[in-house]
Amino acid sequence: MNSLIDKAPEDIVVMIGNTTNLSEAFELYSKFHPLLKKYKFIFSSDNGGVPGYTINKNFSSTGAIRGLFETEHVFVFDEQSFHExxxxxxxxxxxxxxxxxxxAMSYLYPYISGIKKxxxxxxxxxxxxxxxxxxxxxxxxxxxMENYxxxxxxxxxNKIFENLKAYEILRNIDIYSLKNKGIIRSYLPDEEITSRAQNFLSTMYFNIEDSNFLDGLDFYHKSMYVCLVKMVSIQIKxxxxxxxxxxEAxxxxxxxCLATMNGREAAIAHAYFRQGQKLKFFGKIQKKQKNIFNHLKNMAWDLWHIRQLExxxxxxxxxxxxxxxxxxxxxxxxxxxxIDLYPINAIAYHADKNEPIIFPKVNPFNLNEDIKIDDIETINKYFSDDAKMEREINRKKISENLxxxxxxxxNELFIVAELNKT
Structure with missing residues (x-):
């Protein structure tokens, strides 16, 4: 049916995001754009605009810049650009x-502060x-966010304050001193750096008095954490x-338990169950590891940072x-x-909402070709309309029970990892 009225905007967004090439995506957008006036699309592309300095970059040793798209260019659709x-x-x-x-700050701070000469x-x-x-x-x-x-x-x-000062130096670095003398310092006077760091710290103190802010931060961190704890329990058990x-587990x-299906976490589970500790993100995670929960909490912050980029x-x-x-x-x-496990093909969102819709290059729920058909059918049972509706109904209740x-x-991992025997 070709009538515009037969399509819900949300369904059209999914159709466009799941296309395999830009010409197909643009054709669909052209057809349905009257229903998509406040939607924006960003596609990974071999041609198109360059998203500033956020393209992926590897420095010569350990450092790297990672954005959400693995290509150096992006292509965008929105109402204004469509008319242009x-x-x-x-x-x-x-x-x-x-x-x-x-x-990153732990790595850079000794050089910014002058501790390392x-x-x-x-x-x-x-x-x-x-x-x-x-x-x-x-x-x-x-x-x-990690240090609230x-x-x-x-x-x-005190350490947080010193790091905030280091951030201000980085944000206002003296290029001449860096290029000509190899000295890392700010072009701002020390008093101004200190004042800006104090203002930032004051904002952090203000935020921790906001229970809604802290509850939200805690919820999102725990959401990442429980996924990791469950992955490890499954891998060991x-x-x-x-x-x-x-x-399937x-x-x-x-x-x-979570009433949600997150593609990135599924991709991580997919790689972990295939590679085990060879997936170095989980390299410190093993049975009888006394600090296993602290490691997983730190790893959860890493996942949260990726989610925050989205x-x-x-x-x-x-x-x-x-x-x-x-x-x-x-x-x-x-x-x-x-990050590199889950390259993104496209992101879509409504201009009035902070809810990104992620379209990965490879669907983590479509498993490898060597998986038997009955296994694929087992996985697919979680993606029927009834299953999606069930998750929608249960989501609020589960959030309150996190x-x-x-x-x-x-408690499950404590037993499975034999922490009671350490």
């Missing part, structure tokens, strides 16, 4: 930022050259079982920019490995 295309070349202003997490490793020279460019916007939010839990700790708060048995958990894509930082492209700077090879889910899963 009819009249030739389109131009759309963008914003972008590069985030640094706690791992002398020449930096070549890799760090490349990093500092990169962040010193005037168009590179440094975002400290991943570091802040530590801000009331008098010992930790079903060590002698088939890959498809493990995958994880999807059943997502369906029954979320940030929907943000509009100022009225003049039509798109925002976030990226993360990290020195954690294991995190890079996890703390009990955490406790149950930790």
């Amino acid at each position: 295309m009819k009249h030739g070349r389109i131009e759309y202003p963008i914003d972008y930022s590069v985030s640094l997490d706690t791992n 002398g020449s930096q490793p070549i890799d760090l020279n490349e990093v500092f050259d990169f962040v010193s460019q005037s168009n590179v916007n440094i975002d400290p939010m991943p570091y802040c 839990q530590n801000i009331k700790n008098n010992t930790m708060v 079903y060590s002698n079982h088939s890959f498809s048995k493990k995958m 994880f999807l059943d958990f997502c369906h029954q 979320q940030n894509t929907t943000f509009k930082l100022n009225d003049s920019s039509r798109y925002f492209f976030p990226a993360i700077l990290t020195f954690d090879k294991n995190l890079i490995e996890i 703390i009990n889910i955490v406790n149950d899963l930790e």
Whole structure:
């Protein structure tokens, strides 16, 4: 049926996002654009616009920039660009930022603060050259999000404050001193750096008094954490079982206990159940590991940062920019490995909502070709309309019960990992 009235906008968005090439996507958008006036699409592309400095980049050693798209170009559809295309070349202003997490700051801080003297490793020279460019916007939010839990700790708060000062130096780096003297310092006076860091710290103190903010942060972190705890329990408990048995157990958990099916977490589970500890993100996770829960909580922050990149894509930082492209700077090879597991083909979102719809290049729920047909049918049972409706009905109730889910899963892993025998 070709009538526009026969299609819901949400269904059309999915149709466009799941197309295999840009011409097909554009044809569908052209056909249905009257119903998509506030929807925006970003496609990974071999041609098109360049999303600032957020394209993937590997420095010579451990450091890397990772955005959400693996290509150097993107192609966008929205109401304004669609009309501009009819009249030739389109131009759309963008914003972008590069985030640094706690791992990155731990790596960079000794050189920024002057604790380590002398020449930096070549890799760090490349990093500092990169962040010193005037168009590179440094975002400290991943570091802040990880450290809200530590801000009331008098010992930790001094370290947080020093790191916030280091962020301000990076955001206002003296390019002349860096290029000509190899010195990392800000062109701002020390008093201004200190004042800006104090203001940022004050904002963090203000935020921790907001119970809704903290509850939301805690919820999203726990949502990542429980997925990891369950993956590890399955990997240990079903060590002698088939890959498809493990995958089914994880999807059943997502369906029954979380009332959601997240593609990125499914892709991670897929790789972990195939590779085990060879997937270095899980390299420290094993039976009788005393710090297993702390490791998993830190890993959950890594997953949260990736999710936040997806979320940030929907943000509009100022009225003049039509798109925002976030990226993360990290020195954690294991995190890079996890990000690269799930390349994205397209992102769509409604301009009035901060709800990205992710379309991966490879559907993690469509398993490898060597999986038997009955296994595929077992996986597909979680994606019927009835199953989706069941998750929709149960989602709020499960969200309210997340703390009990955490406790149950930790108790399960405690037994499975034989932590009672350490």
